[in-house]
Amino acid sequence: MSEVLEKAHAFAAAHVAPNAARWARDGVMAVDALKAAAKVGLLSFQTSKDWGGSAIGFHEKLRLLELLSRHSYDFAFSLTNTAGCAARIASEMPRSVAERYVPAMLAGERFGGSALSEPNAGSDFGGIKTRAVKDGDGWVLNGEKGWITNAAFGDVFIAYAQTDPGAGARGIGSFLVDGRREGFERTPCERLAGGGVVGAGGFKLANYRVRADEVVSLPGPAFKKAMSGVNQARTYVAAMCCAMVDACLETAIAYGKSRQAFGSALSAKQGWRWMAADIATDVEAGRLLVAKAADLIVHNEDAALTSAHAKKFATRMAVGRISDACQLMGAAGLREEHPFLRHLASARVASYTDGSTEMQNERIAAILLK
Ligand SMILES: Cc1cc2nc3c(=O)[nH]c(=O)nc-3n(C[C@H](O)[C@H](O)[C@H](O)COP(=O)(O)OP(=O)(O)OC[C@H]3O[C@@H](n4cnc5c(N)ncnc54)[C@H](O)[C@@H]3O)c2cc1C
Incomplete structure (x- = not known):
């Protein structure tokens, strides 16, 4: 694991996992946690080294956002929006303008x-x-x-x-x-x-x-840049959705192994096991679409179609499969200590941002039928 991913892993365990339920319950964004993330360099993962950033590649960015999303999609999404905005200002604006914003954003003093x-x-x-x-x-x-x-x-x-x-x-x-x-x-x-x-x-x-x-x-380049940025966003949103489902499945499996009913563990019942297996298959399918889109992106090839497939599949899959994983838990799945209902709300948000499911279909159909 790279240094940045190790930091993200430790940060997720120390700051995100213990607080995610509270953030969702109180309906407030975790500005203090964003500031803490800045202190360990997690707002500068996309910014080039001459700004003190770590400029990680797209595949690594996906891993970083997955690590955080397992606990809080919302935190990861908020973080990547500021990080992405700072990186764009650093790379696309004159240095004199960027100086006014980038250091403050990377330090967690300003967000965007x-x-x-x-x-x-x-x-x-x-x-x-x-x-x-x-x-x-x-x-x-x-x-x-x-x-x-x-x-x-x-x-x-x-x-x-x-x-x-x-x-x-x-x-x-x-x-x-x-x-x-x-x-x-x-x-x-x-x-x-x-x-x-x-x-x-x-x-x-x-x-x-x-x-x-x-x-x-x-005008002109702005729309093209927005569309190329959106292919990346669709791909990382899809990856984050897969991570949420995977985290829910992991929780359900641990519970199913320990919970007894009708003389054996829940995880021994065929109906229960098959639901878990179906969820796992869908996560794998989502990850493969994400991997295909990410490869196109890093090779500067056209990712419009694959990123639309990935986002449509992963967001729909997350809405259905997080609910299925919650079903595996029985009533216990509703407890605040578990991520199911928070992740379900985030999967609904993901179904709109960076183009709704219907807009992915429009994109896919336009490419298919051109
Ligand atoms: C929590 C959150 C954070 C967000 N963050 C950002 C952000 O940082 N920056 C930003 O710019 N935006 C952001 N958005 C906005 C997001 O991009 C929009 O919600 C999204 O583009 C959909 O627009 P809408 O909600 O206005 O729905 P509408 O466009 O009003 O559509 C309503 C419904 O109709 C469907 N629909 C619309 N047109 C068609 C059609 N032609 N054919 C079939 N169905 C159609 C849509 O898919 C949707 O299901 C955010 C949204 C949320 C919920």
Whole structure:
């Protein structure tokens, strides 16, 4: 195991496993744990070495997120959103701009993410209404973003805005938005039932001024970059879902071996064993799709189709199989000390983020039928 994965493993055991149930119950995001993660370098795993990061490869990133997701998908998702935003600023923005944000983000002093969705546009990304108008060398942004991971407490976002109404996705650009500047107003965060605590919230932009060097991508490249980033996100979300199901299965197997009914352990009953075996088969299938998508990504090949298959399969599989694993536990599966219901809520969240299941089908069908 690499040094970064060893750190993630130790961090998950010390900070995530003991607190995940409480975070979900209280409905709050674990900002203190994110700060603790920064202290051991877990916010800089994607950032290049010249920023003090560890710049791990995509396969290793999947392992890291799986390790954390076994205990809390929400924590892992929140962490990777800040880590990914910092890495993009470090690699895509001028050094003078990046200096203002990257060190603070890697130190756990500021958090962020990607803001595509709006209160009235989720799946229909081309229909976003946040407007960017050129003003001298810079741009002026007006609009509202909603359902943004980390927006409840973060203040550094790569926000997408329409520069040319009527042009659809082709007119969308991306801009660095600083929540400490004039024109940014955070809106109340989402209170979610049952878990799924990723700090989802939103913000309004009112005549928010973006300086010329704070444009992340101009229309055209911005949409292409968003789509290529989304293939990676779909793949890691799929991996995280497999990890949640695997953790639930492991819990159920330990319980089934110790729980006696009708004169033997639950795990000796054929009906019980076969359900466990079916869950294990689905996890393997999900992992193979993830591995195929990850290989395409690391070889810079087109991962659009495979990442859509992986995400669709793994999120659907997680919703069904976490529930099945809970069934193997009987009433004990409902106890807060076990991850089943938290993971189920997170699997539902995963079914929407980075393109819903239906959007994966649209993608797959468009490629199949072109
Ligand atoms: C906890 C959480 C965190 C999130 N974090 C982020 C973030 O960090 N950044 C960000 O930009 N967004 C984020 N999102 C938003 C997420 O990307 C959207 O929820 C997602 O794109 C779906 O949009 P929607 O919820 O508005 O559903 P809608 O687009 O309103 O769709 C509702 C339902 O209809 C289906 N549907 C829509 N269009 C079609 C169609 N043409 N054919 C068939 N079915 C269709 C959808 O699949 C869905 O099931 C987050 C969401 C959640 C729940």
